[in-house]
Amino acid sequence: xxxxxxxxxxxxxxxxxxxxxxxxxxxxxxxxxxxxxxxxxxxxxxxxxxxxxxxxxxxxxxxxxxxxxxxxxxxxxxxxxxxxxxxxxxxxxxxxxxxxxxxxxxxxxxxxxxxxxxxxxxxxxxxxxxxxxxxxxxxxxxxxxxxxxxxxxxxxxxxxxxxxxxxxxxxxxxxxxxxxxxx
Numbered sequence: 329x330x331x332x333x334x335x336x337x338x339x340x341x342x343x344x345x346x347x348x349x350x351x352x353x354x355x356x357x358x359x360x361x362x363x364x365x366x367x368x369x370x371x372x373x374x375x376x377x378x379x380x381x382x383x384x385x386x387x388x389x390x391x392x393x394x395x396x397x398x399x400x401x402x403x404x405x406x407x408x409x410x411x412x413x414x415x416x417x418x419x420x421x422x423x424x425x426x427x428x429x430x431x432x433x434x435x436x437x438x439x440x441x442x443x444x445x446x447x448x449x450x451x452x453x454x455x456x457x458x459x460x461x462x463x464x465x466x467x468x469x470x471x472x473x474x475x476x477x478x479x480x481x482x483x484x485x486x487x488x489x490x491x492x493x494x495x496x497x498x499x500x501x502x503x504x505x506x507x508x509x510x511x
Contacts, residue, residue: 355459359429360415399425404440405478407431407450412464418476422451431462437501440476440510442483447503449493449511450476476510485510 399419407430408415417430418440426432431452433439438446452462468474468487476483485508493500493511501511 351458352460356415359417399429402426404433405476407474407476409465409468409472409474411469411472411474412467414460414462414464416452416461418450418478427451427453429459434501436498437511438503440478440483441481442508444506444508445503447501447507447509447511448476449501474510483510 402419402421402423404418404420406415407418419426419430419432420439422432422434431450434449434451437449440448440450453459454462454465456463468490470487470490472487473484474487476485491500503509
């Protein structure tokens with residue numbers, strides 16, 4: 329009877345230790361597949377979303393019953409930071425539902441479509457126990473690259489400066505003449 333109990337305790341202990349790794353793997357796979365399916369459906373809607381973003385700031389008016397449909401309607405593409413092993417869905421807003429599953433474009437900044445004289449800012453949560461999101465962003469170093477994929481086009485950026493931008497530091501997010509920037 330002691331052997332049976334010892335084995336049962338060992339198995340339970342191994343399951344408890346493996347849970348965070350298995351949970352993260354399942355989360356990464358599910359988010360990746362949802363992002364791919366939604367991106368395929370929303371490529372035609374992207375131009376309208378960009379026009380709407382420039383006209384007004386996005387609203388956080390998602391109905392909980394329609395969460396997945398509402399979130400997918402705001403999907404622009406994805407952001408990949410390979411140096412920390414993260415690929416997240418990229419949304420046109422920083423609402424609670426969008427940031428719960430991915431990253432969003434900060435209102436008042438340019439759309440993530442590249443071009444001289446533009447500056448887009450991307451926001452995502454960090455420190456969420458069940459999701460990676462931007463938790464390891466502090467591991468990104470100068471010279472690392474990240475890629476935003478929007479409407480089937482890839483926009484690659486190289487890190488040249490690392491700093492913390494507070495919510496009140498809006499001057500840091502202003503476009504610079506002749507530069508294509510992403511924060």
